[in-house]
Amino acid sequence: MTDSATKDTLFHITDLHFWKVLLQPWRLMNKRLLGNANVYLRRRHDFHMDRAEEFARHMLKAGSGGILFGGDFTSTATDEEFLLARRFVDLFLEAERPVYVMPGNHDVYTFESVRKQRFERYFHDLIPEGGYPCRIDLPGGTPLILAPxxxxxxxxxxxxxxxxxxxxxxxxxxxxxxxxxxxxxxYPVLHRTHAYDSPPSRRLRKAEALHAVLGGTGQPTLYVAGHVHRFSYVQDPGYPNLRHVTTPAFFLKRRKEPTQGAFSEIQVQASDFVVYQHVCEEVWRRDSENPRHGHLTP
Ligand SMILES: [Fe+2]
Ligand SMILES: [Fe+2]
Structure with missing residues (x-):
């Protein structure tokens, strides 16, 4: 459902956190030991990736437009997890949809995974030439800048x-x-909104510098992020031209909450943005969102 005033539609999927518990102890010599325990205790309950294909099919029916993968494809950046993630991304490529990717912190989870350039190897054909940051122009002409x-x-x-x-x-x-x-x-540049409050250990260092640059464009600017696993759409507290969207984890199933999955749809109009949240609670629904007021970084 795209409005005739819409010049570009972009779907934002993020924080897929494909996981695979490792059973070989010799592979657990570093931070991954912690990550593996986390996978074993939490992610196998919270990220029900067995529904990956079903969710992808739903997304492909939700509307035409490009798909932006916002990072955290994996949980501990192993080959096994990257393989699952790549297979998922291929479903969109096979459907001939434009696909844009960027890494999350879990895709560079260990120094070993960075040394072996795992993210780069599995997504080599989708990473922009020259790396990040980069500018991609969407089919309707909207610039999309991917920031590292x-x-x-x-x-x-x-x-x-x-x-x-x-x-x-x-x-x-x-x-x-x-x-x-x-x-x-x-990472979001706002550490806190009505929907989330990031502890210092999970924030973007020097977020203020990027925030100021986004606020200084003099043009309607929408900053799109993941990482906090919560939906949030806010007007920037200091810059009238700037709004922020965060999208929940795609497969996240929260205990005591009916949500089973979520993604965002961003429609770009001549001088404005329209944002929808797609949520699965047994069945998928699409909610139109209005920006709320943001909070300044404490
Ligand atoms: Fe995440
Ligand atoms: Fe993250």
């Missing part, structure tokens, strides 16, 4: 964007034609 925000950590889940990367994003934004701009990163 992830780094491996010993224990925390902090994100990182370097000063030179912020400057590269600023330059890409400055070169955009007039009209709405989409920018996506794995």
């Amino acid at each position: 925000t992830v780094t491996p950590n010993f224990l925390s889940s902090k994100g990182r964007i370097r000063a030179k990367e912020v400057e590269a994003v600023r330059q890409l934004l400055a070169d955009c034609p007039s009209g709405p701009i989409l920018v996506a990163g794995h």
Whole structure:
């Protein structure tokens, strides 16, 4: 269901967290031991990836438009998990849908996975030439900028964007034609909204620098992120041109909550954005969302 005023539609899927419990102890020498325990205790209950194909089929019927994968394809960045993730992404490619990818912190979960360039190997054909940040123009002409925000950590889940990367994003934004701009990163730049409150150990370091650049475009700008596993659509508290969307984990099933999966649909109009949240509670429904007010970073 696309409005005639819509020039581009983008579906945002994020935090798929494909998982596979490892049983060989010699592979558990590092942070992955923690991640593997987490998978065993939590993710196998919370991320019911057995419904992957069914969910993909639903998404393909939900409307035409590109698919932006916002990262955290995996849980502990193993080959086994990347294989599952790649097979899932291929369902969209086989349906000839435009697909855009970026890594999440779980895709660079260990220093070993970064050294072996696992994300790059499994998605080599989908990673923009020259890496991130980059600008992609959607079929209707809307610029989509993908910002790098992830780094491996010993224990925390902090994100990182370097000063030179912020400057590269600023330059890409400055070169955009007039009209709405989409920018996506794995981490939100607002640490807190009505829907989530990120602890310091899970935040993007130096988020303020990226936030200021997004606020300075002088054009309607929507920043799209994942990582917090909560839906949130807010007007920026300081910049009238800027709004923020976060999308829940695609397969997340919360105990005591009826939600079984979710993704966002973003329609770009001449000078505005329209956002829908798709939620599965036994059956899928599509809710039209209005931006709420954001909170300044404490
Ligand atoms: Fe995640
Ligand atoms: Fe994440």
